[in-house]
Amino acid sequence: MxxxxxxxxxxxxxxxxxxxxxDFTDPKLQQNDIIEDTPITTLGQLETFMxxxxxxxxxxxxxxxxxxxxxxxxGSDEMYSTGSSGxxxxxxxxxxxxxxxxxxxxxxxxxxxxxNANIVINATLTDGTSEEKINEIKSQAYAIRAWAYFDLIKLxxxxxxxxxxxxxxxILDNTNNPASFAVSRATLEECYAQxxxxxxxxxxxxxxxxxxxxxxxxxxxxGLMSRYYLYKEDYKNVYKYASEVTGQYAPIDKGLYVTSWRxxxxxxxxxxxxxxxxxxxxxxxxxxxSLDGYANTRINPSLVSAYDPDDIxxxxxxxxxxxxxxxxxxxxKNATYMEGKYPVLTGESNQKLVRYxxxxxxxxxxxxxxxxxxxxxxxxxxxxxxxxxGIMPLTTLTMDDLKEERRKELVGEGFRVWDLxxxxxxxxxxxxxxxxxxxxxxxxxxxxxxIPQAEIDNNSGISKDQQNKGY
Numbered sequence: 001m002x003x004x005x006x007x008x009x010x011x012x013x014x015x016x017x018x019x020x021x022x023d024f025t026d027p028k029l030q031q032n033d034i035i036e037d038t039p040i041t042t043l044g045q046l047e048t049f050m051x052x053x054x055x056x057x058x059x060x061x062x063x064x065x066x067x068x069x070x071x072x073x074x075g076s077d078e079m080y081s082t083g084s085s086g087x088x089x090x091x092x093x094x095x096x097x098x099x100x101x102x103x104x105x106x107x108x109x110x111x112x113x114x115x116n117a118n119i120v121i122n123a124t125l126t127d128g129t130s131e132e133k134i135n136e137i138k139s140q141a142y143a144i145r146a147w148a149y150f151d152l153i154k155l156x157x158x159x160x161x162x163x164x165x166x167x168x169x170x171i172l173d174n175t176n177n178p179a180s181f182a183v184s185r186a187t188l189e190e191c192y193a194q195x196x197x198x199x200x201x202x203x204x205x206x207x208x209x210x211x212x213x214x215x216x217x218x219x220x221x222x223g224l225m226s227r228y229y230l231y232k233e234d235y236k237n238v239y240k241y242a243s244e245v246t247g248q249y250a251p252i253d254k255g256l257y258v259t260s261w262r263x264x265x266x267x268x269x270x271x272x273x274x275x276x277x278x279x280x281x282x283x284x285x286x287x288x289x290s291l292d293g294y295a296n297t298r299i300n301p302s303l304v305s306a307y308d309p310d311d312i313x314x315x316x317x318x319x320x321x322x323x324x325x326x327x328x329x330x331x332x333k334n335a336t337y338m339e340g341k342y343p344v345l346t347g348e349s350n351q352k353l354v355r356y357x358x359x360x361x362x363x364x365x366x367x368x369x370x371x372x373x374x375x376x377x378x379x380x381x382x383x384x385x386x387x388x389x390g391i392m393p394l395t396t397l398t399m400d401d402l403k404e405e406r407r408k409e410l411v412g413e414g415f416r417v418w419d420l421x422x423x424x425x426x427x428x429x430x431x432x433x434x435x436x437x438x439x440x441x442x443x444x445x446x447x448x449x450x451i452p453q454a455e456i457d458n459n460s461g462i463s464k465d466q467q468n469k470g471y
Contacts, residue, residue: 040123043133049123050137053116053144054215058272060283061109063351066102067151068285069297071414075427075440078303078411079338083432084296087288094429094438094446098471104452106155110148111171117145118174139205140216143224146198150228153191156468160421160447163469167191169461182461185451192232199225210248213265214350219245220270223359230362231422235371242363243373245269246381249356254388257312258324261352262343270354279348286342289412291328292320293345298434299327299336303407308391313408338412357385357409365402385409421447445470 040046058064072079073092081092090096096103120141125134152168153159168191169183186194203225206218216224226242229235252260252267260267274280287293304327307314317325317339326340343349360381367373375397382405383393389409394401406419420427427440427447440446450471456462 040119041125042127043125043129046120046123046125046129046134046137049116049120050140050215053113053120053141054272055278056109056113056116057144058274058278058280058351059109060280061105062113062151063272063353064280064347065283065285065288066106068412068414069288070102070106070155071417072412073297074417075429076300076416076420077428078300078407078416079297080300080430080434081297081432082295082434085294087294087296089432092429093431094440096446096450096471098450098453098456098467100450103156103449104454106449107152107452107455110152113148114145114171115174117141117148118172121145121172122174135205136207139202139207139221141202142198142205143202143216143221146195146202146228147224149191149195149198150231153188153195154231154418155449156451157188157191158448158468159188160442161445161468161470162443164188166466166468169459170194182459184461184463185466195228199228208248213268213271214273216270219248220354223269223354223362226359226362226366230365231418233369233422235366235369237371238362238366239372242359242366245356245359246363249359251356251360251385251388254312254390257388258315258326258340261341262323262349264350268350268352268355269359271350271352273350274348276348279346281345281347284342284345284347285351286339286345286347289338289342290345291330291337291339295335295337297337299338299411300430301336301434303411304336306404307408310390311408312390313411341412355413358413358415360385361402361406361409364397364405365399368397368399368402 040049056062060066069081069088070091073081073088074094081088083089083092088102090100091102118141121138123138149168149170157167158164165187166185167188168185170186170191171183172194199221202216202221203218206216206221208219209217210219222241222244226238226245229237229241249269256263256266264271281287282293288296304314313326315325315327317328320328323343326338328337328339329335330337341352363373364378364381367375367378379394379397382397382402385405386393403419403423407416410416417427421442424442426442428436429438429440431437445468448468451462451467456464456467
């Protein structure tokens, strides 16, 4: 019987097979199995692999921890890493090299997510399932593949370095002959084109369902598209897709804000499901951020002092049992930690990855940058958030206001470094003691992660001169 080995990363782990979390996986498709014959022919198998794709995203190497932390500690003005327990030192201090495990582990994990998405996208069902149902599931796979490539080019692409050309390898098919597989880095423009094509496929095939939060429906996909187009500085499309979201959802009520981070289905348009079986415990981002965990990542004092005293986002917890606050300070009150957004240290609470507030702020920025809408609309959106945080409305609105509101609202969610870069801001490194020491202007090679050396060594499609320069 012919065996087809599923592509699990680009080449460095091609011999691995697709892994799906135990709590999602059909017994016939268990971890480490080699899928025989056609990988997917039935609706049950398609749903299994789609669920497994979500499960792969919650790894510590992706949204379970690393990707969130990367967006906070690499020269941002809202959080920094203390290097506690030896974690994130090379990332936060910009001392990575081509063999750095943070680069290689995240590279591999994201390509495994892409691999699963490819299997769903390329599947041909023979069990009579309706095209409508197939499209609903495949729309999620297209969205995740677009999202994953977007995340890859932000980390490994050259947009903010001097070269500004190369993206990442684009893998769209499965392969049954890993030994001959080779693929080079696509250009950034080629990556953009594929991401936009995938997002469009996802959007067109998706369905509206405001009540579903743990799979990607049309609202969540539109929100992700607004996020992507913000990065591209395509403000008309930001406005188009963000306004679709804000027309259907609303900010979380201030009476529910603090507790919503503990409650499934609140304060989110899409959240990554964990549960007891999927909990990652001490490997999760909550353990990195918490004073009772590794206490690795602190909030910048300038952000703490910038909050209005009545802002519920800055409410300080009295102790580790206090569930009425978002932030926590150590006994000397010289260090502040974000605990409220990741309140369960066992890592079993759902992770809120697409929220109304982010998308509304995307829309506000698009308006301010000439993408559509009016200043009155922008004020209504930003003041709608501020009202639910217990603070006074703005009467005028500038880009500086928008940038500060994003910092206060989205802290700890992994956006800040990418915001600063797309605003053409210089990143300022904070050392392990909390002191700012060096700046990294746009063009610095360290703004991109190195392509993992194992990939260059094993993938004949990537030549040595395709490594990001400086590594």
